[in-house]
Amino acid sequence: MLAIEGLSKRYGETIALSGASIDFGAGLVHSILGENGSGKSTLVKLLSGIVLPDAGAILFEGHAFSGRRPADFQAAGFMTVFQEVLIAPDRTVIDNVLMGYDGLFRRRIARAARRTAVAQALARFARTAVPLDALAGDLPLAAQQLVVLARAVVRRPKVLVLDEVTAALDFADREAVFALMRDLADAGTLILFITHRMDEVTLLSDRISILRGGKVVATRPAAGADPDDLLRLMAPETAAELAHHG
Known part of the structure; x- marks a missing residue:
C-alpha cells in the first residue's frame, strides 16, 4: 500500500534520515521503533508533507506519490497525529475536530450533523468525557489529545500516522x-505507530521497523519478536549495559 525507497533528509550537516526503505501493508499496525534522534520524527514529517526528501521516493498504492504539501497528503488519505498536541485553543471541540474538513465553498458535513459526527468519532475511543461545546484550550492536555485523535478518525484515513x-x-x-488502532487496521487502514516504548510495540504491532542513527x-x-533482540538493534550500547549489569 505504501513504500519508501531510499528516502534521505539532512539538515545542514546533520543527516536525519539516510537511504531509508520500508514496505508497509494495508490493514497492519506497523510500528517504527527508535531512540530519540533515530530519524522517527523526520520520517513522520516526510510522510505528512511538512518537509520534502533530499533523495528517494514515496510510493502509494503502486504509484510514485508526488505530494509536496500537507494538504496533498491529506487529500490522498494520510492523517498524522503528532506528538505535539495541535489545537485551536479559542475554538470549540466540535470546530477543532472538523477543522479543515469542510471545503471553502461546500460543507462535507451538514451543520445539523456536525455534533453527531464529532460525538460518534470520540465515542469510538474516548473513555474520558469531552464536552463538545467547550473551548479546546480549556481542556486538560489528555482531553486535547483525544480531540486531535478524533480529528483524524472522522476523516476515515487510508494511512494513519x-x-x-x-x-x-x-x-x-x-x-x-489501542483497541481503536486494531479496529481500524482490521478494516484495512494502515497504522504507522511511532514509539520508543517496547511494551507498546510488542503488544500492538503486526510488523516492526527499527531506526538507528537515521x-x-x-x-x-x-510475532515472536524478542524484546531483548529489538533493544540490541535499537540501542546496542544500552542493551550491552543492561546485559553487563544483569
Whole structure:
C-alpha cells in the first residue's frame, strides 16, 4: 500500500534520515521503533508533507506519490497525529475536530450533523468525557489529545500516522486507543505507530521497523519478536549495559 525507497533528509550537516526503505501493508499496525534522534520524527514529517526528501521516493498504492504539501497528503488519505498536541485553543471541540474538513465553498458535513459526527468519532475511543461545546484550550492536555485523535478518525484515513500519541493519556483512554488502532487496521487502514516504548510495540504491532542513527536497521514481523533482540538493534550500547549489569 505504501513504500519508501531510499528516502534521505539532512539538515545542514546533520543527516536525519539516510537511504531509508520500508514496505508497509494495508490493514497492519506497523510500528517504527527508535531512540530519540533515530530519524522517527523526520520520517513522520516526510510522510505528512511538512518537509520534502533530499533523495528517494514515496510510493502509494503502486504509484510514485508526488505530494509536496500537507494538504496533498491529506487529500490522498494520510492523517498524522503528532506528538505535539495541535489545537485551536479559542475554538470549540466540535470546530477543532472538523477543522479543515469542510471545503471553502461546500460543507462535507451538514451543520445539523456536525455534533453527531464529532460525538460518534470520540465515542469510538474516548473513555474520558469531552464536552463538545467547550473551548479546546480549556481542556486538560489528555482531553486535547483525544480531540486531535478524533480529528483524524472522522476523516476515515487510508494511512494513519500516530507519533508517540499515548504519552499524555491515562490508562483507560490509552487502552481504548489501542483497541481503536486494531479496529481500524482490521478494516484495512494502515497504522504507522511511532514509539520508543517496547511494551507498546510488542503488544500492538503486526510488523516492526527499527531506526538507528537515521538508518533502517531491521524490518520484521512482530510475532515472536524478542524484546531483548529489538533493544540490541535499537540501542546496542544500552542493551550491552543492561546485559553487563544483569
